[in-house]
Amino acid sequence: MSDVVSGVAKLPARGALSQPGAAAVARLIGPWLALAVAFAVLPAIVTSGSALTMLSLMGIMIVFALSYNMLLGETGLLSFGHAVYYGLGGFLAVHAMNTIIHDALPVPLPMIPLVGGFSGLLFGIIFGSVSTRRAGTAFAMISLGLGELVASSSLILRGFFGGEEGVSTNRTKLLHVFGLNFGPQIQVYYLIAGWCLLSMIAMYALRRTPFGRMCNAVRENAERAQFVGYNPRTLRFIAFSIAGLFAGIAGGLAAINFELVNASEVGAGQSGLVLFAAYIGGIGSFIGPVIGAVLVTWLEVMLSDVTDVWQLYFGLLFIGIVMFAPNGIAGLLIMHAPLWQARAYGSMLRLALAYLVALGPALVLLAGLILLIEMTYHLSVKATEGTTISVFHVTVEAASAIPWVVAAILIAGGFWLFRMTWPVVGAAWHDAFAQARGAGRAK
Amino acid sequence: MTAPAIELVDLYKNFGATQIIRGVSLAVPPGERHAIIGPNGAGKSTLFNLVSGRLTPTSGTVRLNGDDITGLPPHQINRRGLARSFQVTNIFPRLSVWENIRCAVLWSLGYKYAFWHGIEALPDVRARTEAILEAIELIDRRRVQAGVLAYAEQRALEIGITIAGGAGIILLDEPSAGMSVAEAARAVALIRKVSEGRTLIMIEHDMGVVFDLADRISVLVYGQIIASDIPARIKQDSAVQTAYLGTAA
Numbered sequence: 049m050s051d052v053v054s055g056v057a058k059l060p061a062r063g064a065l066s067q068p069g070a071a072a073v074a075r076l077i078g079p080w081l082a083l084a085v086a087f088a089v090l091p092a093i094v095t096s097g098s099a100l101t102m103l104s105l106m107g108i109m110i111v112f113a114l115s116y117n118m119l120l121g122e123t124g125l126l127s128f129g130h131a132v133y134y135g136l137g138g139f140l141a142v143h144a145m146n147t148i149i150h151d152a153l154p155v156p157l158p159m160i161p162l163v164g165g166f167s168g169l170l171f172g173i174i175f176g177s178v179s180t181r182r183a184g185t186a187f188a189m190i191s192l193g194l195g196e197l198v199a200s201s202s203l204i205l206r207g208f209f210g211g212e213e214g215v216s217t218n219r220t221k222l223l224h225v226f227g228l229n230f231g232p233q234i235q236v237y238y239l240i241a242g243w244c245l246l247s248m249i250a251m252y253a254l255r256r257t258p259f260g261r262m263c264n265a266v267r268e269n270a271e272r273a274q275f276v277g278y279n280p281r282t283l284r285f286i287a288f289s290i291a292g293l294f295a296g297i298a299g300g301l302a303a304i305n306f307e308l309v310n311a312s313e314v315g316a317g318q319s320g321l322v323l324f325a326a327y328i329g330g331i332g333s334f335i336g337p338v339i340g341a342v343l344v345t346w347l348e349v350m351l352s353d354v355t356d357v358w359q360l361y362f363g364l365l366f367i368g369i370v371m372f373a374p375n376g377i378a379g380l381l382i383m384h385a386p387l388w389q390a391r392a393y394g395s396m397l398r399l400a401l402a403y404l405v406a407l408g409p410a411l412v413l414l415a416g417l418i419l420l421i422e423m424t425y426h427l428s429v430k431a432t433e434g435t436t437i438s439v440f441h442v443t444v445e446a447a448s449a450i451p452w453v454v455a456a457i458l459i460a461g462g463f464w465l466f467r468m469t470w471p472v473v474g475a476a477w478h479d480a481f482a483q484a485r486g487a488g489r490a491k
Numbered sequence: 492m493t494a495p496a497i498e499l500v501d502l503y504k505n506f507g508a509t510q511i512i513r514g515v516s517l518a519v520p521p522g523e524r525h526a527i528i529g530p531n532g533a534g535k536s537t538l539f540n541l542v543s544g545r546l547t548p549t550s551g552t553v554r555l556n557g558d559d560i561t562g563l564p565p566h567q568i569n570r571r572g573l574a575r576s577f578q579v580t581n582i583f584p585r586l587s588v589w590e591n592i593r594c595a596v597l598w599s600l601g602y603k604y605a606f607w608h609g610i611e612a613l614p615d616v617r618a619r620t621e622a623i624l625e626a627i628e629l630i631d632r633r634r635v636q637a638g639v640l641a642y643a644e645q646r647a648l649e650i651g652i653t654i655a656g657g658a659g660i661i662l663l664d665e666p667s668a669g670m671s672v673a674e675a676a677r678a679v680a681l682i683r684k685v686s687e688g689r690t691l692i693m694i695e696h697d698m699g700v701v702f703d704l705a706d707r708i709s710v711l712v713y714g715q716i717i718a719s720d721i722p723a724r725i726k727q728d729s730a731v732q733t734a735y736l737g738t739a740a
Contacts, residue, residue, distance in 0.1 A: 258597045258613075259606035265594040268583040275543065275581075276656055277569045277598030286604055 080249055087241040091234055100233045102349055107237075107244040108301045109341035113325040114251050114334075115294035120323070121331035122255065123287040124267030125180070126188045129195025130295055130322050135314030136171050136198070137164030137296025139208065141303040145217040156225045161243050161300035168296015169289055176288035181281055183270060195319055202311035214310025217303070230304070240301050247294055252334055254290065263287050321348075324362065328369050330376025339377050357425050364417075387484050395480035402469075402476035409465035416458025419444070423451060494557030496521045496660050496690035497542060497573075502551035504534075504541055504714075511537045513714035515551075519707075521659075524691040526705035528698075530734075534714040535694045536578055539662050542692075543575045544568040555660065570598065574658035576649045578665045578694070584638030588629055591637050591648055593620045595655035619655070626685060627651040643674040647681060654685045661686060663693040667700050679703055702726075710734065 087107075091100055112134055119125040141164040148155045179190040202209035209215070220231045228235050254260050262283055265273045270280040303309050312318065321344065329340020347365075351358035373380050387396050419439055423446040426437045435447035444451045495518040504512040511534045519525045527535050540546040542553055544565035553561045560568050583591050593610075596619045602608060610616065624630040627647045632640065637648060646666060653661060666682060667675040679700050682691070695701045701708060702722045709719040712734045718725060725731055 253609065254606055256610050257606045257608055258602040258610055258616075259604050261590065261594060261610055262597065262604070264586060264590070265583050268585055269581065271545075271565075272581050272583060272652070273594070274565045275569055275575060276595040276652065277566050278604075279564070279566045282604060286606070290606070 084245055087245060091237060100237050102345065104233065104237045104240050104305050106342050106345045107240040108298050108305060109325060109345045110338050111244055111247045111294055111301065112298035112322050113337035113341040114248065115291045115298065116322045117326045117331055117337040118251065118287055118291040120326060122260065122267065123263040123284055125183065125284060127191040128188060129191040129319050131318035132195055132198045132314050133168040133171055133292040133295035134299040134318060137168040137299030138303040138309040138313050139215065140164060140167035141300035142215045142217050142309045145219065145222065149218065149221040154223050157219055157222045157230050157304060158239055160304055161297045164300020164303065165293050165297040168299065169293040172289040172292020176285050176292065180284035180288050183284065195316055199311065199315045202314060209311050214308050216308045219304050219307050236305055240305065243297060243301055247297055251294060255334065259286060324366050328366060328376055330378030332375045333378045333382060336376050336378035355422065357421065360421060387480055390484035392480060392484040395483045399476045399480045402473045406466065406469040406473050409462050409469060412458055413462030413466055416455045416462055419451065419455040419458065493521060495519055496556060497692065498554040500552040502541060503549045504537055504546065505549045511714050512541065515716055517709060517716060517719065519690060519692060521690050524686060524704055524706045526701045526708045527692065527694050527711055528701055528708060529711035533711045535711055536664055538711065539575060539664050539694065543573060543662060572659040574653045574656055575662035576653040576664055576666060578668065580645045580649055582637045582645060582648055582652060586637060587633065588635050588637050588648060589620060589633040592623050592651050592655050595652040596620055599656040623651050623655045627681060643670055646678065650681060650685065660690045665694050665696060667695065667697050675700060
């Protein structure tokens with residue numbers, strides 16, 4: 049066969065298309081350095097009391113969402129049970145912390161996410177060997193079943209899962225290094241930020257390996273991948289195991305952050321949340337799940353303060369993304385990349401103005417919807433607390449007809465105006481791209 | 492005497508009660524360009540599926556360079572040096588042309604499931620990918636998403652994916668189907684070039700292409716090979732003429 053191989057090699061080879069040089073290395077490392085700096089200075093910029101907690105949660109969610117996207121975005125595996133590896137990583141981390149405290153073992157806290165990671169990897173290998181034999185619907189169903197299996201076993205194995213209240217620990221009681229006791233949230237934030245950065249780099253690098261490229265190939269066309277020598281099952285299995293590893297790291301970070309892990313961490317709610325985060329952000333790019341993780345964490349914290357039915361808004365957002373922006377928020381941003389590359393700043397400004405014009409009616413429509421939802425919720429669930437409610441700091445009498453009429457007018461009028469703005473946006477979009485193409489040809 | 496590159500012994504394939512392949516025996520020596528012709532529904536693609544591992548024979552044996560490969564999964568047969576193309580274009584549509592070929596060279600260069608090599612830092616992968624793209628004349632289209640290529644370009648890409656792993660035995664399923672005369676001529680030139688020094692088995696409907704390329708031709712009718720000979724004698728075979736060529740002419 050070697051003569052055949054050399055037959056190909058003998059074909060005229062043109063000069064290398066592009067060789068990695070110093071500039072390429074700078075391009076490779078630059079963004080990560082920038083991100084590291086951003087992580088370092090963020091606590092100095094956003095100084096409100098809850099901001100550090102929120103940033104910590106975002107860091108955990110970024111790792112979790114990126115690990116999920118190794119399955120859904122990269123390998124085309126839709127999992128409904130990814131929280132199993134996050135939650136089990138968290139439980140084993142919390143048990144490890146308690147053992148370390150009890151036996152006074154010389155292990156510092158920053159090592160604990162490794163326990164979570166290895167637990168996630170181990171369970172990924174065990175459950176992955178069963179579930180990755182098939183792709184598509186079969187895989188999705190098995191992942192759902194395994195999720196339910198682990199969630200329900202938390203009711204049986206109370207020693208491990210800690211029953212209703214979960215398992216708690218004290219992160220300050222581990223070996224202190226460099227004088228850090230990890231009592232203050234700022235120290236925990238930097239621990240999470242460090243692990244988040246490491247995990248992001250690792251997962252990004254993984255995409256650009258033979259394994260990572262073949263995961264994409266299996267996602268696109270598993271049969272063709274098989275006819276170029278790859279076993280799709282093996283690729284899915286490795287991807288699944290590594291996704292378990294990073295989910296476990298996220299779980300370990302969560303255990304450190306909350307000093308408490310309970311059974312809901314392995315449940316369907318958590319599995320759903322990570323799916324939301326990855327999908328809303330966009331599963332087609334690396335940055336997508338990062339955006340999604342940040343947004344979903346922010347919404348979860350902010351919305352749950354403002355309204356009791358925050359999950360409903362969450363669901364509406366998800367449906368909206370699935371219907372109108374299937375490539376997520378990152379997909380919407382990437383759509384504009386050609387304009388940026390063509391340096392068509394003038395037309396970008398025009399497009400931005402057109403978006404602003406459309407935003408007004410969209411906000412009116414949204415306000416009407418929110419009013420409608422809040423009044424409905426209040427009258428049907430909290431009627432005993434009286435019929436006056438506060439929406440946008442305005443007191444509304446939900447029992448009278450007026451606010452309902454107002455809501456209807458806002459929705460109908462907002463929708464009508466929104467539709468009117470579409471030709472404006474469409475024309476701006478069309479002009480911008482025509483100009484960008486022209487600039488591209490002129491170059 | 493060296494073993495045949497491909498040897499089929501008394502091969503049968505049933506789908507339920509229907510017999511599609513009914514006792515095919517065939518030996519293709521190394522380096523031969525062999526064409527399989529026959530009317531629609533004769534079982535030509537099924538035969539390819541049996542040889543390449545997409546389907547498992549009901550009975551009979553498939554040997555590759557003398558080794559029994561009957562019932563092996565496709566990736567294992569591919570690793571033993573057999574690659575195939577498909578009648579319906581079978582590429583990675585949302586990956587770039589470059590990625591399509593690169594995915595197809597990785598296994599044979601020994602990178603397998605490696606997740607510790609940066610893909611851009613592999614000069615042998617880059618060089619092989621480039622050489623294949625030069626050969627199929629798609630080097631200038633390398634950044635394009637494969638799914639948006641013109642049909643003839645996609646067929647060329649399909650051949651590129653098939654040869655990229657350096658397999659010694661190539662199975663091409665109707666490589667010139669659906670092409671214009673000019674496109675088919677280019678396809679023939681490409682196939683001639685890339686099959687140099689390899690064993691080629693191709694299914695083809697275009698008799699011009701077949702008689703131009705093939706060293707030997709087998710005629711498959713209703714799941715049986717009724718003749719297998721050099722092109723000149725196949726043309727004169729009366730059984731072939733009544734069964735196939737006669738109806739085609």
